[in-house]
Amino acid sequence: MLYGTECWPTKRRHVQQLSVAEMRMLRWFCGHTRRDRVRNEAIQERVGVAPIEEKLTQHRLRWFGHVQQRPPEAPVRSGVLKRVDKVKRGRSRLKLTWDETVKRDIKD
Known part of the structure; x- marks a missing residue:
């Protein structure tokens, strides 16, 4: 699941x-x-x-650790960690991004 x-x-x-x-x-x-x-x-x-929210956090942080171990020129790392500022999001776009979710998990 x-x-x-x-x-x-x-x-x-x-x-x-x-x-x-x-x-x-x-x-x-x-x-x-x-x-x-x-x-x-x-x-x-x-x-x-354990509650499923804890499992989700563990999976996400484990994946973030794997992404961090990749070289900087790897496509997965450049695609995940690259932020483009001053880009207007569409109306139907999610307000939350994956890296914002990871930052929240690390803070918690």
Whole structure:
């Protein structure tokens, strides 16, 4: 489910959708339904799984470490780390970029 998520500039909505899907799978795995009224934390503790937001952060920072190890002339590094200022973004463009997400993860 997390394949390729290290390249996403994830919004809160994405994290929420992933956590809902994960909890549905964990409930199914444990044999519980929503009607059983078992808390999410209890199911995560029983299975021994960390919250999906922590996993996303770990994947993103691991990928950032791999990008940093590449030589400066590598296409992946120049494409990720190059910032162009004074560029007007379109209306439908995401306001959050991948490098801004990584900076937020490093700060946290």
